Amino acid sequence: MPTPAKAAKIEELAEKLARSRIAILIQTQGLSVKEMNELRSKVRPMNVEVQVAKNTLLRLAAERNQLADVDPNIFHGQTTVAFGYDDEVAAAKAIVDSLQNSNMVVLKAAILGGRSLTPERVEALAKISGGKPSAQAQLVGGLQGPLSTTYSLLTAPLRDLCYVLQARAEQLQQQQQTQSE
Structure with a gap:
């Protein structure tokens, strides 16, 4: 049984997953707070919200939204989630473009339409x-x-x-x- 704080975080992540059109998982380990804030400010105009999340809580939020086709193996390592609320392509493009300038940030996967996408598919989506x-x-x-x-x-x-x-x-x-x- 999760603690009340973790249960609230699961609810918040589940609500964001339900509202978002795409959720892009990236690994931002090694980024400073300043670099993380720069990433957030770059993608904010595309209505993309960046948030660090624990894998277990994110996996539970995905299960709560009945995203059965999401590969559970994408929830490993340090995870930052970029929730795209408007346009899937614009969100993917914003994240991929932001990642090209950084050596520390790695694209892990994405959740689109209840299914997980590989990093290659996310990059292909960004190229549309x-x-x-x-x-x-x-x-x-x-x-x-x-x-x-x-x-x-x-x-x-x-x-x-x-x-x-x-x-x-x-x-x-x-x-x-x-x-x-």
């Missing part, structure tokens, strides 16, 4: 140009193109039949006009 809206537009465009083509193919025979009937009606009308003259 234009962010989440651009990725969504590309997806819609990718779906819309084939659907538009299919619609055109299915409606072409009916449309062509209408054109033939209209041309025949105009031809008959012209023949009537020439006969009546």
Whole structure:
């Protein structure tokens, strides 16, 4: 049974995990307080909150949110969590960009959509140009193109039949006009 302070911390982490779109786990061991504050200030404009958390409490918070597909092996070593509340891509980009300037900070994993991501997948997510809206537009465009083509193919025979009937009606009308003259 956890102490009341730990139970409150588990509740806080569970609430943040539930609210966040992505939780990026990083190892910040060796960073000074000043460097940690700089990291926080760099990612704050992207609505990313950075917090040091104990692995056991973070694992219990993930279990409390029924994140069954999260690999329990990601909860090891010293862990700092970056909670991204708005855009998953922007949060990943902010963290990955911040990590490139530091030799001490290591990307461990992430939790996205109830599943854990490897560091490579987090870096790939950060490389999506234009962010989440651009990725969504590309997806819609990718779906819309084939659907538009299919619609055109299915409606072409009916449309062509209408054109033939209209041309025949105009031809008959012209023949009537020439006969009546």
